[in-house]
Amino acid sequence: MTIEDIAALRDSRAWLPPLLLLLALSCLFPAVSYAQTRNTCIECHSLLDPPLRVTQEDFSQDIHSQKGLTCAACHGGDPTSDDPNVAMGRAAGFRGKIEHNRVPEVCAKCHSDVAYMRQFNPSLRTDQLSQYRTSVHGRRLAQGDARVAVCTDCHGLHNIRPASDSRSRVHPLNVAETCARCHADSQYMKSYGIPTDQYAKYKASVHHEALVVRGDLSAPTCTTCHGNHGATPPGVASVEFVCSTCHAFQAQLFDQSPHKDAFTAMSLPGCVTCHENHRIVHPTDALLATNENSLCGRCHSSGDPGFEGAQTMHAGLARLQAAMEKSDEVLGQAERSGMEVSQARLAESQARDALTKARVTIHSFTPARVAADVQEGLKVSHATLEAGMQALAERDYRRKGLGITVFAIIVVLIGLWLWIREIESKKGSA
Amino acid sequence: MGVFRGIHDWLDERFGWAELTAVLKKKTVPVHRFSYWYFLGGMTLFLFVLQVLTGILLLLYYRPTSSGAFESVSYIMTQVKFGWLVRSIHSWGANLMIGMAFAHMFSVLFLKSYRKPRELTWVSGMVLLLLALGFGFSGYLLPWNTLAFFATTVGTDIAGQIPAIGHWLLVFLRGGDQVTGATLTRFFGFHVAVLPGLATLFLLLHLLLVQRFGISVPPRIEAEWEAQPQKRRELHFFPNFLLREMMAWYIALGVLGALAALLPWGLGTKADPFAPAPAGIKPEWYFLFMFQTLKWIPAKIWFFDGELLGVLGFGVAGLLWLLLPFFDKGPSHRISRWVTGIGIFMLFYVLSMTVVGYIAK
């Protein structure tokens, strides 16, 4: 730097104006950017104690926040003002805490507005409110019951995630737990007179095992059979329809069976009469048994065709099972002796398929049809048993062959030994 | 008998058959308390010939591709008449042959038959042992089942540990970076062409050298015989020793047949390169002592990688073992005692590590 430069710096007219301009502009930046994301509601409420506490961290997880909506979208008010009287003033339309019974209307203000929702997600349904109004929750709410579930009870308050998000309370994996928050609370549900053991029973079911344990999202949870927004237990007449959306074949067979008309006449629901509604466990052949504690025995008694039919079907299944076990045993024996029976082992799976099919055909409650499926399975089982027996016979054949060869070898050994002795007793060695 | 006489004369007129047989008739085998060990070499040879024969038979049905190998071996085991016999004899025979080769080597070591002038016989024998291990390693993959697939992966991984040439060697062996169908084809080529060619060469050399120098007598026995020449006993090779060898060979045939019929070699499940390795993958028993040693070496020794040190250690040990005759020159040499001691230690080591490797998880 030269003397002239230093002298130039000292002249504040050179640098002061640009500096001031820079400072002024820099003051604006935060203001500009701040204004776009400024949410004074959160700024204060994140410092308050619960139940008024809502933090930015919470709210940033919310789908509404991610789409650019603020507290004002539901609560009204002015989220840009620092002054609480303005921010929460009547002029800005502030509603305050939304009363429990008014929640569905508030949510529906947007969620039932087709044109509005189309901006965000055109494929989202917009009939949740009308569905809700038909549900038990909706109907009781209309009668003034403040204890039933509204939108926020299931979806959450300020951290609502889309249902496809596995952390969401209404994701299929979590739905049952969410319903159970009320429906498994016997204290809370005391005045309604309905059972509170559904969740416990569901947890013991195959559907729960498939969905929550194995992660098969096609398995049903509460809302699959009861509906979600229009949640209502299916009536007696419609239970079968609900189950048949997945178990179509069984339902078809049932419709052709003598039980269909009989159940309708007795106002018995299809499917759950035998399989229960929530505690749907893996059925066993014992369901067909005809002792006093069995299912069939509840209506049928010894001597009537139904009773005999149950016995026949049960016997058929037992026979097939026994044949499969015998085949398995023999094949195991053959395997342990080192024989190659992998083809027969694979064929065994066809017998298992036949047994599964026979167990499904039971729903026709027509012994002849079950017998036909059992026959198919028996054919396969007999073939695999035959293969196993053949393998054992082959094993014995090999051992016999070995015996003959070993005998011949021993003869050779004796002959060689004798010959050695013979030539050495005469010739001697060098 | 007249027919044999006629053929004999015909051959003699053209090839000097009588001269040749005269030389062979003179071949003798020393007889002493250790003479039974002399059977081991011939037994190894017999088992090798059996492997070649059963191997050729298997070649008639085997397909060396990843989509055909397992199925063709399964076909041989289940559809081909007596295919189970041929295949089980081949698999069991391989193990017996390698066991016999090790036994032959150790007996030669303890009987000190490797000494001058038989140094090259020892060296060619060690090469043959190495080739036998190569046969075992390459052949093991050929059924393309899960166990073989992963054992090959582990084995070639270890080969890849060798410094400098390791990666190149791994890629050369595998025919790529991973064990794939290309590896199978390559191993098949090794197993039925390259290794048999080399083995034939070295076998001829080995046998020629044995013929040239005759059967060696252990030093102590030699000393005894020098002191008391009347104690010297020898047996004609033709027909006396050979007849005894034939007895041993027939017993071997019986044992292999029994093993094939009573303990047939399993097939397992087809290899799936994308499935995770099952727990407890082990190589075949003849590699177990090395494998187990490598497992026991700590991951780091000082600042060297443990496995690398192990691999190098085996390499150095193998090299010293190969050059043994050039260190041990005579009974009065102090080294001779060391060699016997080290031999006993190595035998014990190999046996115990094999057992440990077998029962370890």
Add this chain to the structure above:
Amino acid sequence: MQTEKSDGPAPREAGAGPTRRRLIGFILGGGLIASAASFLYPLLRYLLPPPSADLGSDTVVAGKIGELKPNSGKIFAFGSRPALLVLTAEGEYRALSATCTHLNCTVQYRTDLREVWCACHNGLYDLNGRNISGPPPRPLQQYDVHVRGDEIIVSQSRGA
């Protein structure tokens, strides 16, 4: 190990020698022939190929022309897995894996729906194997079909 002895094992009468020799020869010869036969018999049977050829894991004869009527299907074994062969109403052969991608039940061809159906949980696939309805999460694997003579050959899809 035998060594030479100047005396024989026991004094023998002349004439017993050749008879002994003949007996030993008989035993040895008989044993050798018997053992050789027991080696050669399996060898010769081995050399002749079995009636069913080994096509390998990726090719199978699924059936013969005329076995299926148009708009029908049948299950056949493709190696170790079940597969479905369908003859469409238009006369085209299709082959698919028959293991449902939901819970591994064996699927079937529905002549009324003209689609592939799984009886277990009502899953539906189209004739290209695409899962179009119900729980199945993935399509069924497609196989190549060729007709050779009167045989229908199904093989693993190349390059798929």
